[in-house]
Amino acid sequence: MKDIASLIQHIEKIIPLDDEARQALAIKVTSKKIRRRQYLLQDGDICRHYNFVLNGCLRMYLVDEKGTEHVLQFAIEGGWIADIGSLHTDQPSHFCIDALEPTEVLRIAKEDLIDLYVKHPAFDRYFRVLTENAFVGMQQRVMQNISSTAETRYLLFLEKYPHLFNRIPLVQIASFIGVTPEFLSKIRRNLMA
Amino acid sequence: MKDIASLIQHIEKIIPLDDEARQALAIKVTSKKIRRRQYLLQDGDICRHYNFVLNGCLRMYLVDEKGTEHVLQFAIEGGWIADIGSLHTDQPSHFCIDALEPTEVLRIAKEDLIDLYVKHPAFDRYFRVLTENAFVGMQQRVMQNISSTAETRYLLFLEKYPHLFNRIPLVQIASFIGVTPEFLSKIRRNLMA
DNA sequence: ACCGTTCCTTAACCTACCTTAAGGTTTTTT
DNA sequence: AAAAAACCTTAAGGTAGGTTAAGGAACGGT
Structure with missing residues (x-):
């Protein structure tokens, strides 16, 4: 149906x-x-x-x-x-x-x-x-990739897809923004400090 | 006209x-x-x-x-x-x-x-x-940016736009693939060796 | 309710790439 | 033809991000 x-x-x-x-x-x-x-x-x-x-x-x-x-x-x-x-x-x-x-x-x-x-x-x-x-x-994603740091890309991702943040595993988000999950983990820790 | x-x-x-x-x-x-x-x-x-x-x-x-x-x-x-x-x-x-x-x-x-x-x-x-x-x-460019090294991106650029190689300044190509002109210069030298 | 994945984090060491600075060459403009 | 830009390269030192390894927490399937 x-x-x-x-x-x-x-x-x-x-x-x-x-x-x-x-x-x-x-x-x-x-x-x-x-x-x-x-x-x-x-x-x-x-x-x-x-x-x-x-x-x-x-x-x-x-x-x-x-x-x-x-x-x-x-x-x-x-x-x-x-x-x-x-x-x-x-x-x-x-x-x-x-x-x-x-x-x-x-x-x-x-x-x-x-x-x-x-x-x-x-x-x-x-x-x-x-x-x-x-x-x-x-286009925006290409610009972000060639001009922004990983931390900025992560923040922009959260801004653009707030509903995905606690729906998708971190490892997938890391892959999407183009970093390793280990490094994204580090980015998060830095953001909290 | x-x-x-x-x-x-x-x-x-x-x-x-x-x-x-x-x-x-x-x-x-x-x-x-x-x-x-x-x-x-x-x-x-x-x-x-x-x-x-x-x-x-x-x-x-x-x-x-x-x-x-x-x-x-x-x-x-x-x-x-x-x-x-x-x-x-x-x-x-x-x-x-x-x-x-x-x-x-x-x-x-x-x-x-x-x-x-x-x-x-x-x-x-x-x-x-x-x-x-x-x-x-x-899409291809995003994939290249998140999965390839700068050298690979340069080679892929030359492959895709062979006619642009000696028409556009190096500094512009560097900017397009997302590296500094200095680093692209180094990449080229490595490729020649 | 259990077991096996998947998932997330931490930390030490490593590398691709950036920054700054400088000098030489080519191209554009006048 | 000269002056001024733009262009390319080299090199030393720095930083963002990767790699490897390991432990614990959360989840999914049966």
Whole structure:
């Protein structure tokens, strides 16, 4: 039983949909439950779906040659997640997506999305705006990485995602801001002093 | 005299335009020449245009509290540049855009772009795809920043932008990959040994 | 209710990268 | 053609952040 209402509500914050578009979307969308630690996308597979999180929490990350994980993105209720690069090029992804909590997503397959774009330009608009916002977020993150100290990056993270602070393990936050968990631990201690 | 042909050609690599759309675009676009070191956007101003580079080279960068510049993006022939965040929110930009070489751009004002979106959904599509590609690029850069050493980042930069290597001053490349020019100088020496 | 992970912290030592300073070369401007 | 910027390099000393190792607390699965 798909709870598509929250997805539609989300889209209509950006652009209204007519009944036909809503209907078309409802037909294309499928739902999926993921357990804690279960993969939604595995390194080496081609990303074939855009995923909208209904509840729970996902992370997308890269595993480097040394086996260290580097978190690129978290997604909670109301967020989208996918390896857009892999999705568009049909190349195997270098990323993994898995669940930090039991999670439920709605997903649209690439071909279905293209179909929606063609039949309902509103979706072009919605995903343009969505991607623009995500792009601006990534820009800010690049700037922070090349211009700020780890402590500042941590504080900026807390400011931007206050609700994630006591929901996500510290080790994941460390990975997201680009430091080791040991060093983040040190940063916290310094902040308390 | 606007050379809009190269812009249209660029767009049509992604989506064909009908005559009306081409015509509408031609009316909205203006051209502008910028001297070396001249600003196209200055820190504190609101970014009101999307800029398409016809020839030359621009950079977008942030100046931090210490006065150090951090390059977020370069744009050469065929590239787009704007502070999308500022453009969308009508908030003053924190970035500067200036010219590393004498440069000529075509530009579209925000309101005109919105008008194009409404009348010709093809532009929604084009800018969606454009932004998706830019987003993927930023994602890769974030990953490199949090997972790679400066030497690796330099090599990846050369691989991705081989044509920029002997066109852009070293100090700008250093700023882009997030190290001091002195350290990049050292990296180069090590690579030659 | 238990056991096994995962999670967080501390501390000693190590390294990638920054800072400051200086001198030489190339490019731009006049 | 000269003067002024901008550019690149070298080197010494400093600091942010990594590595390794180890112990304890909290959690998740059965």
